[in-house]
Amino acid sequence: MVYVCYIDFCERNGLIVTNTWFEKPKRRLYTWKAPGDWRRHQLDYILVKHRFRNSVKDVKTLPGADIDSDHNLLVAKFRTRLKKIIRFQKRRPRWDLEKLYAQRQSMQETLEEKLSAIESESGNAEVQWNNIKECMLDTISELVGKVEEIARKQWVTQEMMSKMEERRKWKNVNNEEGRRKYRRLRNELKRATDRTKKEYLEKICNEIIEFQRTGRYDLIYMKTKELGWKENHGIQNIDIEDSQGNRIVGQRQVLKIWENYITELYDRPNRPETLEVEPE
Numbered sequence: 014m015v016y017v018c019y020i021d022f023c024e025r026n027g028l029i030v031t032n033t034w035f036e037k038p039k040r041r042l043y044t045w046k047a048p049g050d051w052r053r054h055q056l057d058y059i060l061v062k063h064r065f066r067n068s069v070k071d072v073k074t075l076p077g078a079d080i081d082s083d084h085n086l087l088v089a090k091f092r093t094r095l096k097k098i099i100r101f102q103k104r105r106p107r108w109d110l111e112k113l114y115a116q117r118q119s120m121q122e123t124l125e126e127k128l129s130a131i132e133s134e135s136g137n138a139e140v141q142w143n144n145i146k147e148c149m150l151d152t153i154s155e156l157v158g159k160v161e162e163i164a165r166k167q168w169v170t171q172e173m174m175s176k177m178e179e180r181r182k183w184k185n186v187n188n189e190e191g192r193r194k195y196r197r198l199r200n201e202l203k204r205a206t207d208r209t210k211k212e213y214l215e216k217i218c219n220e221i222i223e224f225q226r227t228g229r230y231d232l233i234y235m236k237t238k239e240l241g242w243k244e245n246h247g248i249q250n251i252d253i254e255d256s257q258g259n260r261i262v263g264q265r266q267v268l269k270i271w272e273n274y275i276t277e278l279y280d281r282p283n284r285p286e287t288l289e290v291e292p293e
Contacts, residue, residue: 028060031072031089041073044085059089068093113157123152167239168213169206176202214240 023030032042032055044057061069071090078086113120127148131141180198183191217236224232255261255270 023060027063029063029066031059031061031066031069032087034066034069035072037073040076044074044087046083046085048083057084057087059087065093108153108159109157113153116156120152120156123156124149127152168210170209173202173205173209176205 022028039053043053043055045054047053059072068091069089070092072087074085074087076085080086128145131144131148176198180195180202183195183198186192186195217240221233221236224230224236253261253267253270261267261270
């Protein structure tokens with residue numbers, strides 16, 4: 014009855030009995046010896062979660078170990094690799110170097126004026142250094158400022174990023190108010206995202222149509238690239254028809270067909286020798 018309860022306990026909690034996994038001689042299996050050494054039993058076990066079963070390399074008893082007990086020492090050998098937890102820290106915003114370079118003259122004059130007032134004050138080196146540091150940071154903050162965080166998507170606005178940051182704060186608040194505010198911010202952000210993305214795509218499409226009307230195919234290519242096309246995607250598996258109407262799927266054959274088509278299209282003997290341009 015005890016063994017039945019033991020097995021049920023292991024099944025409910027997803028545990029395995031590692032003693033039964035390895036084929037050992039009997040002297041390496043029993044864990045208790047009855048007084049008088051007339052009977053031996055396996056009473057002690059090492060239980061491991063089912064997901065870590067492959068980490069157990071060996072389980073055995075050491076009958077010769079002196080542990081001052083009628084039980085034998087039961088040892089297990091494990092080999093596991095712990096997951097490295099990477100804690101992402103928010104990067105400190107950088108100073109706007111372009112604005113600093115543009116306002117370097119006013120920046121220099123303001124710093125000289127403030128530093129001259131600091132030099133007249135008395136104090137040790139540590140105090141003077143802290144005053145100089147605070148003076149420089151205050152001046153840069155007033156005149157230059159820091160670079161705003163740039164969104165990965167061009168249609169993401171600063172207002173949307175602020176809502177994302179606020180929504181992230183309420184995500185792990187496990188009460189009714191936190192869940193209510195998280196749902197409200199999520200719905201507002203979804204509506205703003207759909208609306209802004211649609212406006213951005215319509216704007217890009219209108220610009221492409223205007224470039225096509227004026228014949229600026231180079232700008233059409235650049236605008237099309239902004240819509241998400243990546244060069245590193247390479248050539249995907251597409252099928253085309255050759256001159257005889259046969260469907261070609263192989264990548265090398267497709268490239269060969271395009272090569273022949275371009276060669277025939279821009280072949281020099283087939284070009285007109287003179288280009289007639291009508292006067293305006």
